[in-house]
Amino acid sequence: MYDFSTSPKALITSLWQYRELIIASTKREVLGRYRGSVLGLLWSFFIPLFMLAVYTFVFSVVFQARWGAESESRTEFALVLFAGLIVFHLFSDCINRAPGLILSNVNYVKKVVFPLETLPFISLLAALFHTLISLLVWLVAYVLLYGVPHVTVLLLPVVIFPYTLFILGLSWTLASLGVFLRDVSQLVGVLTTVLLFMSAIFFPVSALPENYRLVLYLNPLVWFIKMTRDVLFWGNFPELWPLTLCWLTSSLVAWLGFAWFQKTRKGFADVL
Incomplete structure (x- = not known):
């Protein structure tokens, strides 16, 4: 009988046990997104660049937005903006798809013994692939414009990993609610x-x-975006207490999302 355990150990065990299925499904997900298109995976480069150009023009030229100094160049604005967009799009790609993950795989629920809990993880890995491409574009642009990146770039995984846990927990929750x-x-x-x-x-x-800053700081994305910009562009080390809080909160969100998914998955077949 399939194990519906909600423990953190079951979460890790499930992802490791079905790692080959997850890898194969992620490859199919990435390649399938652009199947049939002329440019194929090159769209992964062009789409973020196009959106960056649009946002940079609107906010730096039309609205005259600035990150700090009045002497700030448009390229600086663009790179700081791009770093924030990379973080946000990883979130939006996964969260927007999460409510339909089970609904679009009804056969896995009704006819096949399939580890449904891996679907949000597969979606996350596919989104991470496109995030890595965007980061590569960002790094190339930084090297061409400013030279060697700050050593703090090496700390990016320390910021991104809890962020992926946070996204994964929300994805499990939304996949079930959907x-x-x-x-x-x-x-x-x-x-x-x-x-x-x-x-x-x-x-x-x-x-x-x-008066409004406190409200903004209640949004977890603000912290992840800030820390990403710190290590990528500004060359600052992440502040210890926000980073620690993000790790603890994200781990809790991931476990609660997984537990909710496992508790409710028994009713999927009845509803579908």
Whole structure:
């Protein structure tokens, strides 16, 4: 009989036990996204560059946004903006797809003994592939414009790993809720759009009045975006207490999301 355990050990064991299936499914997911297109995987390079050009023009030229000094160049604005967009798009790619993961794989629920808990993880790995490509583009641009990156770039995994745990926990939760409440996918689409403009991606937190900064800091994405920019562009080490809090919170969110998914998955077949 299939194990529906909700323990953190079961979470790790399941992902390790089905690692070959996860890797194969991730490859199929990445290649399938652009199957049939002329440029194929090259779209992974062009899409973020195109969106970066649009956002940079709108916010740095039209709205005259700045990260700090008045002498700031447009290339500096673009790289700082791009770093924030990379972090946000990893979140939005996974979260927007999460409510439909089970609904789009009904056969796995009804006809096949399939580890459904791996679906959000497969979605995350596919999104991470495109994130890595965007990071490569960012690093190439930085080297061409400014030279050798800061040594703090090596600390990026320390920031991104808890971020992936946070995303994974939310994905498990939304994947389950999406089965029982079909309106979830519509709500998530609206919320991710709101978060795009409420995560300090296009402006520094310091640009807001102090009364509103506390509200903004309640958004976990703000911390992950800030720490990513610190290690990538500014050359600053992440602050210890926010990083520690992010690790603890993300681990808790991942476990609670997994536990919720395992507790509710028995009802998937009845609903579908």
